[in-house]
Amino acid sequence: MDWDSDSDSSDFLSQGVESEIDASDSCGSSSFIVRSDNGPANKLSSPCCLVVTDSLEPDQPIIYVNSMFELITGYKAEEILGRNCRFLQYRGPFAQRRHPLVDSAVVSEVKRCIREGLEFHGELLNFRKDGTPLINKLCLTPIYGDDDLVTHIIGIQTFTEAKLDLGPLPGPPCKEACQLTFDQLSKSISLCQASSSRSSCSSYASCGLLWLSDEVLLLSILASLAPRDVVSFGMVCRRLHNLVKNEDLWKLVCQKAWGRKTISQLETVQGERRLGWGRLARELTTLEDAVWRKLTVGGSVEPSRCNFGACAVGSKVVLFGGEGADMQPMNDTFVLDLSVACPAWRHVHVNSPPPGRWGHTLSCLNGSWLVVFGGCGRDGLLNDVFVVDLDDQQPRWREVASNARPLPRSWHSSCTLDGTKLVVSGGCADSGMLLSDTFLLDFAVEKPIWREIRATWKPPSRLGHSLSSYGGNKVLMFGGLAKSGPVRLRSSDVYIIDLSEAEPEWSYVTGSILPGGATPGGTVPPPRLDHVAVTLPGDRVLVFGGSIAGLHSSSQMFLLDPTEETPTWRLLNVRGQKPDFAWGHSTCVVGGVRALVLGGQTGEEWVLNELHELSLTDNASN
16 A cells, blocks of 8 residues: 655664564655664664644643654653653653754744644654654644544655764754664564554553544544554554555545545546555556547547637547638637547537637636637637536526626636635736736626626736646646836746635745746746646646747746645656657647647647647546
């Protein structure tokens, strides 16, 4: 059940003879290395420590620690059960107060998260019992009871050695008593390897957590964790390792992490019915099995066109409008059904089509509605809205009349929220002026009305950027051709806004053109426009293609998780046959696990029968 973790390997200095001891049965790590007195430090294989506290008792007393916690910190379970975890901030058992190098701001944030029932992710300086400084990469997860009260807090910890020279340990001589020897290490790991009939954990006899029934552990604790944390939990002992193999548990974990809508999409995809939920969680979290495939489909989209709008409706891809020969705007509709054995484009007759256009946006609402906004028509730029329900027996476009419309525009960007709201941002107006406004149209009401999001600060005006929704009502903006003083530059800026707030405000995450902006983390995408960005399960945003200056490859893919405390870009190296050209295209996600690239500038023509598919799971398209 082990799979990749973002946790770093840990280095520890321990006394004794250099040896290797197998602990795979209990804690999921293949081996632990102890160094000799004169030898170099050796790595431990990312051991996970687990602590559970009782939130219904005063001062959050510890009710359970796993054997790896005892092994690494040097404290025995009987020494610390019933105490608050803050003793790790004290250097040694005789210290009377928190060490001055412990960051008080992080401690305050931990207290706030515990008080408000929130998750915490961060790093904090801790100390072994012998005074050795450690960096604790800490994740705290509150567990709620039936009455919405926090009953327990689970702490998952990964320790690494802190490179600090703090001098000798203050207090009475305790070096020999506290030192971790080879014999002690052997004894601790032997306890970890005890049979499941004796709990497989040295602290089981005094552990309230493992006295709970399997049903309570599965439904009340494990089902509340993130996928990576469930895997870490399964490394504690054999019983928990067996529990986390439960497929019903993994479905609940995936539903909590990705939402009911994504789970419903995954259940309708033929390939995913042959994958277990545990495997699906691993593949969509790590993206280790993502692959490009070239897909040839039948039918045709005639006449040939570019700058069309495309989106996914269930397992179908829908294409509307576009720019034909001699800049001719079009208004026809084509559908590609990927659920059949031999997919083929077919023209769909829809009554009362909107005026022809290109440079517009096409979005899906309510599972079957198509919404068209703006674009460039025969007589100039447009700001009208048309809706059609593809589930109707005789589909018909209808215009949505609304006051206070946004300015007519093209090359803007849009996304949807909760399947009922359309968000539109930026673009180019008639005069060639770039726009920086943001509008929302709510289709859940009987008469939808445009509402401008009047933030006190806006990102610089731009076109050719992307909007991606995540976390329910949050929107991420990336890239585009942005105004920077008197010039226009390609951008790799990232901005986010939470539209669920009473007074939503844009915040600048990281990027390229704002003076004094934060230095981007990770492998940052080169500035670009006319790209695509899609939201993956787990609220991660994948950026692909676009018009890029210089010698950079436009077929590279970059991943950003905006939910992280410090969002960091990650370059994805995906095997398979990538598109040769990747600008002027359109991309949509089908079934939550397949990104389909339509069109793309080849230098000569636009080909819609040879598509490129990015499969996020091993058999997403089988």
